[in-house]
Amino acid sequence: MRVAKNVVEARRQLLADLLQNQRYLPLEQICSRLSISEATARRDLVELQKSGRIKRTPGGAFTEFSDKFPSFAERLGRDSDRKNALARQILPHLSSGSTVYIDGGTTPYALARLLPEAEIPGLKVVTNSLPVVELLSGGDVSLHILGGDLVARQSLLIGERAVRAMRDWKIDVSVLGAEGVTKGGFWNSALEVVALQKAAMANSKRSFVLLIAEKIGHRAGAQLASWECGLELITDATERQLASARIPSLKMERI
């Protein structure tokens, strides 16, 4: 029987995500996980293959792209030029021998991508982000990982143990991501993420938030910091965008 178009599309998206995570799924598993018949599964696979999002094999399907940290990889591509530009503003603050904390999230990850070619001698990197670890492992920065609980979909470490591990560090520069900023301060979605970011701020001489223009004026569930906390904003938003969201133009770098 016919079902609503959006239902079909949602299911196919789900299947694509599932395959991103699992890399390969036999047809049988696709059927059982999505509770659909073999015929429908095949039809979905045909469509997803047409749009190039997956590849099929006899008896299953897989994703060509597999970054090990998939949902992360999805978001990664978006606006990556602009994220790079933001991250580049951080580099002057990273002196040789200093310690930088790179937070989870795609924008701070952009900084990690710049580090190998920046060649800052004796730089120590502390992070809770597995993609950052994967990217920098084998390079010549000294790499340190907070412990904690893995949030698989985000591939980052959080939880009480991560916060405790953070307290062990003296950070020179923290680089954080956020969901939005309003005149009330900085916002993020998950409490546990914010808890760790607060710990990072408390242990850092300076803390930066990288934020692309679209996120100006947005707020989310958990407040990271108010404007009085010394958190510094780096954004590519224009003066007008900032003014219209009534962001106080305190410490801030624009590009």
Next chain:
Amino acid sequence: MRVAKNVVEARRQLLADLLQNQRYLPLEQICSRLSISEATARRDLVELQKSGRIKRTPGGAFTEFSDKFPSFAERLGRDSDRKNALARQILPHLSSGSTVYIDGGTTPYALARLLPEAEIPGLKVVTNSLPVVELLSGGDVSLHILGGDLVARQSLLIGERAVRAMRDWKIDVSVLGAEGVTKGGFWNSALEVVALQKAAMANSKRSFVLLIAEKIGHRAGAQLASWECGLELITDATERQLASARIPSLKMERI
């Protein structure tokens, strides 16, 4: 017709490399690229799958993991059948809801490979090994990572912070690797690795060392434990091999 062993091994290595690069190859392509019959291709795939270096699909094969951890991947293939067999002895000790610590090293890694299909409900995995993280992330075990300093070549976490993080845990079963065992006890090469393993033992109800027969009688730079520490040996060595190294036959499982 029989061909030299090294030829076979070289061809299989080539196939593994090919798959690393291509991610997925249909059987037909494998045959033509390596100029081998379907039967031989299948046999090669079976072997490579046994050693965990590839995964098969109907009509082809693909690689599950990136070569991000190269030196690790190198050692991985060797003796993997036997390592799997050793690791399998651990499974009965992992009850649902329990917490297992999986140490760095290729032998404990073999255990991680068994976990997804073992499907132990509510199992918590604590580890200092990034390959283990990579393997299990996205699966349905609850995954926790010790913090610490990354040893790039080994892709594992060590150092004082790792030891401290370990103290936060109550482990049911620790699974450790070692360089050798003598009548004097268990040995490993690096002091820092041993320090972490000792912490693991101290926080575990039971601790196992997986050791393939060749390592019986070897000693290395740092002593992990003497025989009185309750560390349990799981090995595929014969009674004779053990006797000739004068290993006391205390707690021990052989296969």
Next chain:
DNA sequence: AAATATATGATTGAAATCAATCATATAAGT
């Protein structure tokens, strides 16, 4: 040099997979 072990390709029957077709229930269009 002789005996043994084994890697290979070919074959084969069984099982799995595939695309196509069909009836039907329900969404979307009028």
Next chain:
DNA sequence: ACTTATATGATTGATTTCAATCATATATTT
């Protein structure tokens, strides 16, 4: 409300894939 379009599950016969078996040539061992 009525008609049309289509997403779905079931079925089917053709095709593909698989593991097992076998004969043979050549490594390896004795």
